[in-house]
Amino acid sequence: MTIISTAGLARTFRTKLGPVEAVRGIDLTVREGEILGFLGPNGAGKTTTLRMLTTLLAPTGGAATVAGHDLATDPAGVRRVCGYVAQSGGVDTQITVREELITQGRLYRLTKAQAAVRAEELARDLDLTELLDRKAGTLSGGRRRRLDIALALTHRPKVLFLDEPTTGLDPGGRADLWDLIRRLRDEHRTTVFLTTHYLDEADALSDRLVVVDKGVVVAEGTPSALKLRHGGSIDASLQDTFLAITGRSATPADAAPVAV
Numbered sequence: 001m002t003i004i005s006t007a008g009l010a011r012t013f014r015t016k017l018g019p020v021e022a023v024r025g026i027d028l029t030v031r032e033g034e035i036l037g038f039l040g041p042n043g044a045g046k047t048t049t050l051r052m053l054t055t056l057l058a059p060t061g062g063a064a065t066v067a068g069h070d071l072a073t074d075p076a077g078v079r080r081v082c083g084y085v086a087q088s089g090g091v092d093t094q095i096t097v098r099e100e101l102i103t104q105g106r107l108y109r110l111t112k113a114q115a116a117v118r119a120e121e122l123a124r125d126l127d128l129t130e131l132l133d134r135k136a137g138t139l140s141g142g143r144r145r146r147l148d149i150a151l152a153l154t155h156r157p158k159v160l161f162l163d164e165p166t167t168g169l170d171p172g173g174r175a176d177l178w179d180l181i182r183r184l185r186d187e188h189r190t191t192v193f194l195t196t197h198y199l200d201e202a203d204a205l206s207d208r209l210v211v212v213d214k215g216v217v218v219a220e221g222t223p224s225a226l227k228l229r230h231g232g233s234i235d236a237s238l239q240d241t242f243l244a245i246t247g248r249s250a251t252p253a254d255a256a257p258v259a260v
């Protein structure tokens with residue numbers, strides 16, 4: 001079943017130097033319960049698309065629905081079914097993991113008691129139980145990212161949007177996060193829409209890939225299908241395949257070692 005569908009989704013920014021067509025017309029579908037890897041070179045329009053699909057940014061053209069809710073006419077409905085973890089912000093905070101989780105629950109209008117129960121559930125699901133009474137600011141990068149994901153899952157969204165979730169993590173932290181993302185799909189049937197610059201990550205995690213360049217979709221399919229079609233063979237690397245599709249490398253923000 002289709003859970004996200006976009007048609008000609010577009011966003012032009014007005015700047016002093018003139019209009020910037022960040023997203024020129026994205027047509028894509030995402031199926032319920034899949035992990036979709038959303039790839040593209042720097043500046044291709046990935047974050048802008050994510051921000052539109054999560055209602056943080058209004059489109060200037062086209063249309064989209066998320067779990068049956070129309071972006072333009074029912075943004076509150078879209079927000080109810082989405083969780084969004086933005087690129088790492090490096091937030092340092094003096095409050096505990098438990099307090100962060102409870103505050104988030106309260107923002108979603110849970111009672112104090114419900115928010116406390118939900119905090120425990122989320123901590124259990126995301127292996128944060130031992131850390132509930134630690135100050136959030138003292139967590140390692142990987143644990144902080146797990147907390148960010150826990151916060152985004154407070155209202156049990158059907159779709160989780162992750163913008164470069166493993167950037168800056170060490171190999172162990174990346175591997176843990178991959179396991180977590182797979183578990184969300186397998187145990188909760190959560191649809192995961194993620195962007196990454198790490199092609200090994202996209203290859204290992206994604207059920208399907210959508211490649212964007214200059215604000216439009218330039219290729220889509222399973223990792224194997226894309227390798228066969230664009231890389232020349234099913235054994236081609238995703239690096240070579242990506243290069244064949246876009247003419248550019250995926251230019252990771254830093255050269256992270258491979259997690260397996």
Ligand SMILES: Nc1ncnc2c1ncn2[C@@H]1O[C@H](COP(=O)(O)OP(=O)(O)OP(=O)(O)O)[C@@H](O)[C@H]1O
Pocket residue numbers: 013015020021022023040041042043044045046047048049
């Ligand atoms: N608020 C803004 N005002 C003007 N231009 C913007 C704004 N936000 C993004 N852009 C431009 O839109 C284009 C797409 O940006 P976006 O951040 O969506 O790309 P991206 O694919 O996520 O890039 P990266 O991989 O580097 O994170 C870029 O040229 C960017 O400079």
